[in-house]
Amino acid sequence: MPSKTSAHISSQTPLAPALQAWESYLYDQGRSPNTVKAFLNDLKLLTQFIPPDRGIGVITTNDLNRFFAWMEKERDVPCSPKTLARRITSTKSFFRWLAQYGAIVNDPAEKVLQRSAISPLPQVLTEDEVNASLAAADRHRRDHKPDARPFTLLLLLLTTGVKKSECLGIHLNHIDLDTPDGAQVFIRYASPSNRYKERKLILSEDWLPAYKEYLAQYQPVDQLFPRSPRRLEYLLEDIGEEAGLDKHLSFDMCRWTCALRDFQSGMDPDKLRQKMGVSKIQWRELFIKLKQLNEG
Numbered sequence: 001m002p003s004k005t006s007a008h009i010s011s012q013t014p015l016a017p018a019l020q021a022w023e024s025y026l027y028d029q030g031r032s033p034n035t036v037k038a039f040l041n042d043l044k045l046l047t048q049f050i051p052p053d054r055g056i057g058v059i060t061t062n063d064l065n066r067f068f069a070w071m072e073k074e075r076d077v078p079c080s081p082k083t084l085a086r087r088i089t090s091t092k093s094f095f096r097w098l099a100q101y102g103a104i105v106n107d108p109a110e111k112v113l114q115r116s117a118i119s120p121l122p123q124v125l126t127e128d129e130v131n132a133s134l135a136a137a138d139r140h141r142r143d144h145k146p147d148a149r150p151f152t153l154l155l156l157l158l159t160t161g162v163k164k165s166e167c168l169g170i171h172l173n174h175i176d177l178d179t180p181d182g183a184q185v186f187i188r189y190a191s192p193s194n195r196y197k198e199r200k201l202i203l204s205e206d207w208l209p210a211y212k213e214y215l216a217q218y219q220p221v222d223q224l225f226p227r228s229p230r231r232l233e234y235l236l237e238d239i240g241e242e243a244g245l246d247k248h249l250s251f252d253m254c255r256w257t258c259a260l261r262d263f264q265s266g267m268d269p270d271k272l273r274q275k276m277g278v279s280k281i282q283w284r285e286l287f288i289k290l291k292q293l294n295e296g
Contacts (some may be wrong), residue, residue: 045090050067067086072084121289129247132156138151152211163255175203182203186197187277199277255276259286260294269283
């Protein structure tokens with residue numbers, strides 16, 4: 001049955017009021033505000049591309065393909081493969097609804113090819129490269145002026161797989177050295193919408209001596225690493241160079257290396273998902289990539 005809103009649109013209706021009708025329909029179907037907002041944001045870009053007085057019934061498959069080519073290659077703001085795939089999905093949903101309720105005769109989005117949302121595989125460290133990097137970082141602890149920070153940072157990332165933003169958000173009171181399960185770090189988020197990402201992660205026993213040395217040397221008051229993100233990125237780059245790596249050592253590389261090592265060790269997939277702090281939807285792509293990395 002057509003909804004009250006869809007009954008008022010026809011093939012002559014311009015795109016903008018048709019989108020308003022679709023918005024009402026989505027809410028009528030019980031879609032969440034975030035879902036509706038995401039759909040509409042994707043389609044509002046189309047209103048910038050299609051002339052405002054043009055009826056929805058004369059929009060063609062060629063129009064839509066030119067729109068997606070513009071968004072992918074010509075628009076000032078770059079469009080990632082994942083974002084493009086999502087916008088194609090949103091567009092297909094909108095025009096399918098228009099056709100389903102008789103506002104248009106033919107669905108121009110039906111023949112638009114769906115793109116793969118899976119981005120290229122990330123780079124990871126081999127076991128030899130992990131050992132070389134840790135050895136290079138550990139040498140700083142033995143220098144004439146000992147510095148435990150490189151090793152403390154690197155081993156934390158390789159053990160926990162935390163993202164750069166999560167690492168920067170760790171405070172000293174988030175680290176508990178005396179739990180029954182061993183030392184742990186609590187990854188916390190200020191925004192309630194990200195609470196599902198909060199988790200407690202086990203810390204390596206090898207990390208604890210370096211951590212205590214680091215505390216004595218730098219005496220941080222609140223934040224574990226009170227440095228700018230770029231300073232820590234430089235620190236990782238220096239470790240990679242000292243280890244003789246051909247790769248660009250980064251937060252992301254450490255995160256994926258940690259995930260792959262846990263995957264190869266046989267960690268339960270759902271426990272690994274929780275450790276990485278990702279939703280079940282995000283985990284689908286991450287898990288596919290882990291299997292591909294393992295096979296490679």
